[in-house]
Amino acid sequence: MNFLFKFKKNTSLPIILSFPHSGRNYKNTFMEQSNVDYFELRDSEDAFLDEIYSRVIEKKFSYIFSDIPRCFIDLNRTRNEMTYDNFLETPKKYLFNETSLAKSGYGVIHTNSNRGNKIYKNKLSSNTYEERLIKYYDPWYERLSLIINDLKQIHKNILLIDCHSMPSFSNGLEKKDSFDFVIGDFHGKTCSREIKNFIYNYFEKSNYTFSFNYPYAGQNIIKNFSSLDYGISAIQLEVNKRLYMNEKEVTTYSDNTIIINFLYDFIEQLKDFMASLNENKMAAE
Secondary structure, three states: OOOOEEEEOOOOOOEEEEEOOOOOOOOHHHHHHEOOOHHHHHHHOOOOHHHHOHHHHHOOOEEEEEOOOOOOOOOOOOOOOOOHHHEOOOOOOOOOOOOHHHHOOEOOOEOEOOOOOEOEOOOEOHHHHHHHHHHHHHHHHHHHHHHHHHHHHHOOOEEEEEEEEEOOOOOOOOHHHOOOEEEEOOOOOOOOHHHHHHHHHHHHOOOOOEEEOOOOOOOHHHHHHOEHHHOEEEEEEEEEHHHOEEOOOOEEOOOOHHHHHHHHHHHHHHHHHHHHHHHHHHHHO
16 A cells, blocks of 8 residues: 555444544654654654554554554645745646644645654655655545545544644643543534533543643534534544653653553543434434
8 A cells, every 4th residue: 555544444433533633654754854853753643653552443443544654744734835945846737835843844745843853854756745745645535535435324423533642742832731532623613512511511520621622623623524514523633642641752651551542532422312312303303
């Protein structure tokens, strides 16, 4: 295969999980082009989410997991989210969306590390950009779209959970002030009120601190795939890395049973709520 992701589809359950930023397959050809070391590249990675969601994945929920590093191709950006000055030659056939993230070096191909250093020794060729889109970006979106459409054929309402992790201090928040979880629904635009209320009440009863939409409201995946009029809700779920890993050494704690079980229980209860919601919607018709 030219693209690296794994997926599972189970249409009996109305939830799908996506893991766009947890890939850790740093190819030698990529490392040879890099101006920074392996550990600096991994700063941007939502590391080890496959491990802390292991019980959820084993439960046969639909999921899609990219093994490609986020800094190599960022699947949570729009396809044209780049700036022209990243390239050796001007790729005239592309109309880039020069967002603030792209200008900061965090477009669909990252050109800066999370520490602000230039990732590449040289500027990129337009062929590199096109090749990564075709081999890695497009197949991911096509497969996720197919799974969502198949689930929607069975269920009145479905939920996409876009799974991420966040550093223990970022975006101006000190470590002591950062939340354990951040749930993003792009300020109410990507998730139904009923599902959002359930999620809020679940976290309110937990021992964890949480926030909605601050400092992360969600990016392209939940914006692209949500359709409230069609019964497709989507949230971006950020887990604080301090809950399950040593960020400096990029290693998990020896025992992550508590966070693994919490995430499992959350999604299990969310699954039951979705089933009830779908039954009520059907009865009301």
